Amino acid sequence: MPKSKSAYSVPSKKQKSDTHIFVVWVDNEAGVLARVVGLFSGRGYNIESLAVAEVDAIKNISRITIVTTGTPQVIDQIKLQLKKLVPVHKVADFKREDKDVIFKEMALFKIVGNKDKMDRCINACKKYNPVILDQTQKSTVIQVTALRREIDKMNTKLKPLGLISTSRTGAVAMTRGAKIFNL
């Protein structure tokens, strides 16, 4: 181990990182997203994707879904630190592999090309609930909803077929069955 030449210790071995999805219910007030995101950047946690919108206009509650990676210790810290924020009501956390939770992302693909290429694109998207949002002689916009890695895959697959622009959301999550997130 290198001799530490500073007033601090050298880092010890890193544990294995897992991908987790956090769902955070917050008061929909000015600066609340900055608090949550600032917590991540300030403590060196990373954010893979982020989705946020108001879900209850009467109670003024927004729901933030954050995909992140970290060691078990870091994941634990993220949860506890989030809970300390004053506008945070509750926090749920799931492993990406969790079978009881549905994760979805949405993407919009703009394809420019001839009819043949556009048809092949729509065909390729078949598995992912494609919706044609716009179509002209030379272009089309397709909406798909799928998992992150599936959208990643489609992104590469559609490139040679005339995909010129992709717009995608962060993941959102919902439990299966009748139960809701409860903590």
Added chain:
Amino acid sequence: MSKLYTGAEIVFKCLEDQKVKHIFGYPGGAVLPIYDELKNHSSIKHILVRHEQGAGHAAEGYARSSGKPGVVLVTSGPGATNVVTALTDAYMDSVPLVCISGQVPTHLIGTDAFQECDTTGITRPCTKHNWLVKDINDLPRIMHEAFKVATTGRPGPVLVDIPKDIQFAKTKYKKPKKEIKLNGKSHNKFSQNQINQLVELMSNSKKPIIYSGGGVINSGPSASEALREFVQLTNFPITSTLQGLGAYPGDDNQFLGMLGMHGTYEANNAMHDCDLLINIGARFDDRITGKIDEFSPNSKKVHIDIDPSSINKIIKVDLAIVGDVTNVITKINKTVSKKNNGFTRSNKQKIAKWWEQIQKWRGKDSLNFINSDQRIKPQHAVQRLYELTKKMDTFITTEVGQHQMWAAQHYKFNKPNRWMTSGGLGTMGYGLPAAVGVQIAHPKKLVIDIAGEASVLMTMQEMSTAIQYNLPIKIFILNNQYMGMVRQWQELLHEKNYSESYSEALPDFMKMADAYGCKGIKAQNPSNLDDKIQEMLDYDGPVIFDCQVDPNENCFPMIPSGKPHNQMILGPKDQQDNKIKGKGKALV
């Protein structure tokens, strides 16, 4: 219809309802309406500082020594940015502060107006919570919530940013609600089952140690009483973090001294070798743990803390009890006494061997130093100061560096709230303004800032504050002409390359005292040190004491970074002994 009040009036009505007696501040354009209102509220005294950082640290000293939240009032822009260091310091050391800052009028926010800055943006990471008040109707609620957030759970700083037009706008005033529920942010839920588990661990332990921290101080004087009872009841050895000093009497035989980087040999070795570690209100800071992988390798670890995010953050523990220290220890004491009368006694026998081992470590006398009759040794100066003041109820503040560690090692505290130091953030320049705040909270008591000459120059301007309010604070400067701790690290780790750590052109502190209008005392000789200290204590007014000490002295013992607790560097006496032993062996 109830009466309408201006924002500025509401600020003061809230402060009155929160029983605030003192605020530390500095006026400026964006807080003038609040300053204008000050004259109508005689129960609140404003202390005018000389720099907003000083206001923050003074409020910290006030809060730490009195247990009440410190209140700071500053203007927008530079006023707010100047207080950021103090807010961060308070955040790291869990000190309750309420900072009220002025802001440019709402219609100018975001236009780069004169003295505008994004105060809530800047202070977001260094406060527990902050608010920008955009609607006058929110002001009463926010003000009361601010006090609630600052003082409940793990205490900390908060900031309320009030635009100038809001200070003029009018609304009705609402008294604080009795119990505002803050999304369950204050945690005090532990079960008897957890207490039983702890008592079980305690009765099975042969080598236990209690490691207490600032949480005991924050929990109030009753926590210290409960802790003392707990330690007596169990006969367990106890060590303390820097922030926890005073929670347990420093001169008691069961107290092993401070632990950590500059802690005692016995405390650190006991931490390393113990089989049960009970952390009460401390946070496994990196100055305490040393190398994480080899931290107390064979112990069951118990962590009592009010902040759930402190648990398992650095060190995995076997039993976590989330709750207020007073409540938890009182419960433990009850359980231990109830369990059976024989338990405490038999347990004492079980740990007799452990005490023998601790006595052996104690024999090293790790705080020793080689005294001199030529030059004043800094450790000797602190010891003399302690001996001459221990009969008085003395409050000590410090700056940051070697002098801070020597004060922690050689000054023994017997009561909580008597020791104010910047531990987490390590802010040079903390001690002098903190002493101002302490003296405001305790006008009749003796308040001493044990300082270094480099640190104290960072906030020296607050001497004017002390003069203005007749605060008889004593600034006891251990003057070694170096940034001592920097010099020590350079000597030990950077091949004695003393890069920029020597202070050229130091001011003449005697003349400085003169200029401020306080008394200056200089001590250069060990033979009359006591007389000089006595002269300082006898003088009724602020004193700057220039104690010229040996510039080459290092602070020992010390755990080098990246090393576990049982690999300490001991002081020069021990190093000499070892050398002789080594040579002696070679000869044989």
